[in-house]
Every structure is written in structure tokens, then in C-alpha cells.
Amino acid sequence: MLRLALCTCGVGLVLLLLNFWLSQSTQRTSTQMSSNEERHFNDTLAKLLIPRWPGSRGHSLVCDFLIEELRTLGLDATRDEFSDTFPLTNVVGVLNPNAKQFLLLSCHYDSKYLETTYRYVGATDGAVSCAILLNVAKKLNSLFRDEFGRNHIGLLLVFFDTHDSVNGITDNTYPLMGSKSFVRAETVPLNRISLVISFNLIGAPDQIYMSRYERTYYLHERLADIEEQLRASGQLDPCHRLFYKLKDHDSDIDDDHFSFLAKGLPVMHVLPHTYPDVWLQESDNLQNLHWPTVRNMNTIITRFVYEYLN
Numbered sequence: 222m223l224r225l226a227l228c229t230c231g232v233g234l235v236l237l238l239l240n241f242w243l244s245q246s247t248q249r250t251s252t253q254m255s256s257n258e259e260r261h262f263n264d265t266l267a268k269l270l271i272p273r274w275p276g277s278r279g280h281s282l283v284c285d286f287l288i289e290e291l292r293t294l295g296l297d298a299t300r301d302e303f304s305d306t307f308p309l310t311n312v313v314g315v316l317n318p319n320a321k322q323f324l325l326l327s328c329h330y331d332s333k334y335l336e337t338t339y340r341y342v343g344a345t346d347g348a349v350s351c352a353i354l355l356n357v358a359k360k361l362n363s364l365f366r367d368e369f370g371r372n373h374i375g376l377l378l379v380f381f382d383t384h385d386s387v388n389g390i391t392d393n394t395y396p397l398m399g400s401k402s403f404v405r406a407e408t409v410p411l412n413r414i415s416l417v418i419s420f421n422l423i424g425a426p427d428q429i430y431m432s433r434y435e436r437t438y439y440l441h442e443r444l445a446d447i448e449e450q451l452r453a454s455g456q457l458d459p460c461h462r463l464f465y466k467l468k469d470h471d472s473d474i475d476d477d478h479f480s481f482l483a484k485g486l487p488v489m490h491v492l493p494h495t496y497p498d499v500w501l502q503e504s505d506n507l508q509n510l511h512w513p514t515v516r517n518m519n520t521i522i523t524r525f526v527y528e529y530l531n
């Protein structure tokens with residue numbers, strides 16, 4: 222009896238120590254947004270929340286800002302310029318450029334040209350996704366500072382141009398010219414890209430995210446598990462669950478990942494299950510963003526990318 226009690230006590234102690242060690246190590250590699258990082262996120266977002274359709278002044282300001290910001294964050298940044306049918310500039314940032322393989326995170330930075338308003342800033346339509354990518358880079362660069370040189374996997378951030386409109390053409394098709402050009406030109410050799418994650422329409426309230434492709438379902442499950450762990454350890458804002466282990470494998474919409482998909486690359490499309498209510502309206506702005514969603518998405522994605530690169 223006494224022996225059993227001692228044994229249980231011993232196991233308890235080991236578990237307690239293990240728990241302590243785990244909590245210390247999650248703290249060390251915490252991917253939660255500190256207030257400093259949130260300030261960075263907010264400042265970044267403010268720079269992006271201007272009308273930025275291809276050809277506008279805002280478009281070139283945002284393009285310049287992305288290059289500058291990537292460099293400030295310690296990434297190699299390049300302008301990837303094309304002029305097949307229309308001049309366009311993708312912005313590419315790289316962490317650990319000598320890596321053999323890359324995780325590619327992408328979103329589009331242009332806003333759609335709308336005839337109805339000159340004030341469309343597309344907060345969920347590109348801007349929040351761009352700010353998340355930059356915030357992930359900021360956080361990971363500090364976590365990986367010393368490890369990256371030895372690591373065989375690097376991170377590519379690609380901000381696609383001309384997703385939404387060309388020359389004021391605003392029918393319901395997306396030209397997706399930035400991503401098409403990137404893939405056609407193999408700006409980065411496609412065989413060096415191990416996974417593409419494309420983000421869009423993030424930041425509206427009451428939205429959930431499901432898996433879009435069977436091939437990457439196991440990674441989607443990982444996102445859902447990460448969300449659960451972060452919530453359990455108090456690292457998320459109070460908010461409904463974002464990632465569900467649900468398969469929505471037949472109804473994906475045209476987006477920047479399509480060109481990669483056509484080339485047989487594994488793809489995740491982080492896009493909510495419905496369009497935001499503010500979609501393509503002037504009200505898709507800062508005031509109508511749902512901050513718990515934005516913050517939690519940022520924290521979950523940062524954690525996922527951190528794990529993937531490890």
C-alpha cells in the first residue's frame with residue numbers, strides 16, 4: 222500500500238516536473254502576440270489600409286512599403302516584375318535563402334478597383350493577410366536567429382499583385398496575374414517549394430475554416446490541434462473556434478494557389494467558409510474587423526509555421 226502510494230507520488234512528481242518543463246518551453250517559444258508585436262501589426266496594417274488597385278498611387282506606396290518592411294525585418298526582399306499583358310510587381314521575401322526547401326506563404330496585396338467607391342481598402346480582402354505574413358516573419362526571425370543557418374528549410378513570403386482587377390476591369394473573374402506569372406516564370410523553382418499556404422478574406426466575425434484539400438488535410442488537423450493547445454494554455458483571445466477538422470474538398474474558389482495546384486504542389490487555402498458580409502464594400506475596413514479572430518489567426522499561424530520550420 223505504502224509502496225503504491227510512494228509510486229503514485231513519484232509519478233505525480235515526474236508529471237509535475239514534465240508539465241513545468243513543457244510550460245517553460247512553450248513560454249520560451251511562445252508565438253503569442255506581445256503588445257509590442259501587436260503594435261507592429263497595427264502599424265503594418267495601417268500602411269496597407271489604403272486603396273491600392275494596380276495603377277494607383279496607393280498601389281506603388283504599398284509595394285514600396287512591403288519591400289522596406291521585409292528588409293527591416295531582416296529578410297531578403299525582391300521585386301518580381303512582369304509585363305506580359307499588364308505590368309505587375311510581386312514582392313518576394315526570403316528567410317534562410319540557402320535552404321534546399323521552402324515553405325511558401327502567400328496573399329495578394331492589391332485591392333480591387335471598384336467603380337462605386339474610391340475608398341475601398343479591402344481590410345479582409347488582402348490587407349489582414351499581408352499584415353499576418355509580416356508579423357509571422359518578425360516573430361520567427363527572432364526565434365530562429367541562430368538556428369536558421371543550420372536549417373534545411375526556409376520561408377518564402379510572396380505578396381501577389383493583380384489578384385483582383387486589371388485596368389479597371391471589374392467583372393467577377395479574378396485575373397490572378399501575379400501568381401500565374403510567378404508560377405510560369407518559376408521565380409522560385411517549384412521543386413524547392415514543399416508546401417504553399419495561401420491566405421485570403423481573413424478578419425471578419427463569425428467565420429470558421431475548413432480543410433480544402435485531402436492531400437493537406439493532416440496539416441489542417443494540425444492547425445486545429447494547435448488552436449486547441451493554445452486555447453488550453455491561455456494564449457488565445459476569447460473567441461469562437463476558427464479551425465474545425467472538417468473537410469470541404471469540393472467547393473474551393475479561384476485564388477492565388479490555383480497555379481501551384483495545377484503544377485501538382487501541396488496546397489492549403491486558408492479562407493473562411495463564407496465570404497465576409499463586407500466583401501467588396503466600402504465597409505471592408507478597420508472598424509469592421511473582428512480583433513479576436515485577427516489576433517488568434519496570427520498566433521495560430523505563427524505557431525504552425527514555427528513547428529513546420531522545425
Ligand SMILES: *[C@@H]1O[C@H](CO)[C@@H](O)[C@H](O)[C@H]1NC(C)=O
Nearest residue numbers: 256257259260261263507512
Ligand atoms: C491594435 O488595434 C486594435 C483595433 O484598432 C486595438 O483594439 C488594439 O488595442 C491595438 N493594439 C495596440 C497594441 O495598439
